[in-house]
Amino acid sequence: MTYSKPSLAFPHSWNVALWGRLHILNLDDIEAAARIIYAHMPATPQHRWPLLGEALGCEVWVKHENHSPIGCFKLRGGLSYLSYLAEAGLAPNGVIAPTRGNHGQSIAYASRLFGLPAYIVVPHGNGPEKNAAMRAHGAILIEHGDDYQQAREFAIGLEQSKGLHMVRSFTPQLLRGVATYPLELLRSVEDLDAIYVPIGMGSGICATLLARDLLGVHTQVIGVVADGAPSYALSFEAGHVVTTDTAETVADGLACRSPDPGATKLICERAERIVRVTDEEILAAAALMLRATHNLVEGAGAAALAALTKEREVMRGKKVAVIASGGNLDTSLLPRLLPFLVVGGE
Structure with a gap:
């Protein structure tokens, strides 16, 4: 299911309040964040994969x-944001972040680099491997609630x-790093x-929209949500925030119910639009990614x-x-992935 872009009267310039003031991200902001990030990690690759092209009929x-x-x-967002906090002395007692895993890993990793204690809150039943990774990066892990919102x-x-x-998962100082x-x-x-x-809390797609517009290119940016966690798709259709009571999906990085x-x-x-995909479609895509590129990705990554x-047509x-x-x-999801690998290999 897809939702077409609604007609809205929002101004083209985008201002975000940050500690009581307005801040407009520009290319200088993003390039300043890049200097921080590249001190700790290299740029990631972008590859053209011929087998994906053959399967989908496009480059x-x-x-x-x-x-x-x-x-x-x-x-990227964690390094940018925690660098800012450390330099400004804005978190003397440490930082706290709610997460299903990846945001928490980012904050735990960056907090250790910049000498800040990190408390990470996850819902009960969160992925044990992501929990272990956050602890390994030095975070104090707290389990509470049945889902991310709690x-x-x-x-x-x-x-x-x-x-x-x-x-928080969406602030200018974090967004400049993601961008x-x-x-x-x-x-x-x-x-x-x-x-x-993919859309979880929105930093990835918003960073992509900002980078595209700052570079002045005309690439369509298309969001993706899980069918069982459609809050951003519903919000896009309505033109304002729409929350849901549940967010159930194999892609825990997409499990948002309050945009x-x-x-x-x-x-x-x-x-441009938002596309909803089912868990079966996500697992099939993860299998295709593995066959065509030998990369194993999580649900949100697929x-x-x-x-x-x-939308291949x-x-x-x-x-x-x-x-x-x-x-x-x-890795508990691997048994659900295997049938798609077998089907795809026949």
């Missing part, structure tokens, strides 16, 4: 954010009671017709390829990129 490029030191794009609300309470600084990956992609691969970007208002505004204004597969003959946003697949 397919993959931006491999699964190749970062924590296996996902989130580290973990987030608990984290907000701890922020206030313990005097911690909460690292380094679409900047790399768009500067390396010219004349892209479209980029498919960020700032992200919603930018997506509604500038994205979602963009799932959406392109769904629309994109036939075009030059398209998909964002492999992460590779931290919960």
Whole structure:
């Protein structure tokens, strides 16, 4: 299912409040973040994969954010944001962040680099491997609630009671770091017709929209959500934030039920459309990615390829990129992936 872009009257310039003031991101901001990020990790590759092109009938490029030191794009935002906090002395008691895994890994990794204690709140039943990775990076892990939203609300309470600084998933200082990956992609691969970007809390797609517009290119940016976590698709259709009671999907990085208002505004204004994909389509895309590129990606990392597969007739003959946003697949999902590998290999 897809939703077409609604007609909205949002202004083209995008301002975001940051500690009581307005800040407009520009190329200088993103390039300043890149200097911080490249001190700790290299730029990730973007590759054209012929087998994906044969399967989908178009030229397919993959931006491999699964190749970062924590296996996902989130580290860029964490490095940018925590560097700012450390330099400004804004988190003397440490930071806290709610997560399903990748945001938490980013904050834990960056906090250790910049000497800040990190408290990470996850819902009960969160992926044990991601929990172990966050602890390995030095985070103090707290389990609370049945889903991300309940973990987030608990984290907000701890922020206030313990005097911690909460690292939210959508702020300008974080977004400038995330925007380094679409900047790399768009500067390396010219004349892209479209980029498919998975949507969790919205930083990845918003960063892509900003980078595209700052570079002045005309690439379509298409968001992707899980069918069982459609809050951003519903918000895009309505033109305002729409929450859902549940967010059930194999792609835990997409399991959002309460969209960020700032992200919603930018997506509604500038994205081309949002595509919904089922869990079966996500697993099939992960299997296709493994067969065609030998990269094992998590559910959110396969979602963009799932959406392109769904829209392959629309994109036939075009030059398209998909964002492999992460590779931290919960190995308990491997049995569900295997049938798609067998079918695909026959």
